[in-house]
């Protein structure tokens with residue numbers, strides 16, 4: 326059977342074998358958690374607690390009235406020790422609520438939704454917001470916003486993203502195998518909110534168990550969903566690529582999936598939606614893959630948000646002595662980690678430790694104009710130009726060449742024979758464009 330996919334893209338070596346067959350284990354409760362106020366795209370939350378306050382598991386501890394945001398919850402029962410700046414996995418120090426675990430676990434659940442099929446859409450969206458749900462594939466865009474597109478956007482299709490194309494990650498794969506029914510229920514709830522009838526589940530063909538399990542339960546439970554096995558290719562998990570792979574619809578430059586009538590959500594988000602709506606559980610934990618050749622016992626762990634990464638490694642037999650690099654997320658889009666005190670956040674799908682055997686430190690050479698980056702870019706951009714304009718601080722040119730359409734997939738850097746850190750320059754370029762826009766706004 327010819328499998329569907331998108332144009333361009335690449336095939337990085339697959340390292341899922343470290344953990345793809347490791348059933349999800351629940352990490353023991355941590356003694357301390359560090360909950361960042363900012364774990365999502367949008368406005369940062371303000372603390373609602375102070376030092377010395379007792380908090381329950383699931384209690385909202387920081388929030389904002391801004392629409393594009395998501396509250397954060399205590400992930401354990403205990404006492405607020407302080408609200409200070411700690412190391413954040415995104416590489417900076419950020420304000421976090423430090424909670425020390427004390428006493429028996431007590432829960433504060435969300436307001437109950439009696440029967441989601443009959444509940445008003447507003448009630449479902451409010452529950453999803455109160456649950457603190459964001460895109461758990463890594464994008465961390467607030468889910469209640471995504472499920473409430475403007476009225477002039479006619480949505481006709483929903484795609485559940487089970488692609489997980491980053492080479493090491495297996496948390497979504499395991500969730501699809503082990504929590505199939507809850508994921509399908511979450512998908513049904515999201516489609517109900519959007520009033521969409523056509524539902525597709527995109528899964529890359531390197532997850533045969535997940536594909537078989539999803540197909541089986543879709544039929545047995547009578548859902549009108551179509552499971553779409555996809556050819557393995559990076560970065561197919563990016564929304565625009567996935568929409569093309571599944572529906573052959575192209576999302577134009579500067580447009581969003583809703584502009585072509587589609588909403589995409591990740592399988593872990595669907596799982597969390599089902600837990601929030603049918604079990605009144607806010608988002609206080611997630612599945613995270615702890616893997617790499619630098620980890621003694623790779624695992625998929627259900628970990629409370631705010632748990633320091635070092636606790637996860639301890640539960641996996643610790644990292645080996647010759648670990649060369651640790652990153653959160655996959656090697657293509659992930660962030661290098663320098664502090665293992667950094668906590669699990671809503672967007673942490675994996676933490677990967679690699680030894681020098683799998684990572685080469687390569688010298689950088691001048692561009693030889695081979696065009697490999699252009700041929701690979703799934704967004705049809707000119708990565709070599711964007712990198713140069715960024716280095717030369719040519720902000721107008723960066724905009725002209727569509728820098729903001731770059732999805733930061735890292736494919737251009739991956740294929741570049743001159744080892745130019747193209748995507749890093751593009752990230753810098755985006756910051757420059759945003760700064761210029763801010764200055765222009767202030768002047769106006």
Ligand code: SF4
Pocket residue numbers: 701702703704705706707708730731732733734735736737738747748751
């Ligand atoms: S320019 Fe952006 S979208 Fe294109 S390959 Fe590079 S990182 Fe990916």
Ligand code: SF4
Pocket residue numbers: 691692693694695696697698699708709737740741742743744745747
């Ligand atoms: S892949 Fe590297 S060397 Fe080739 S054109 Fe792009 S930037 Fe230049």
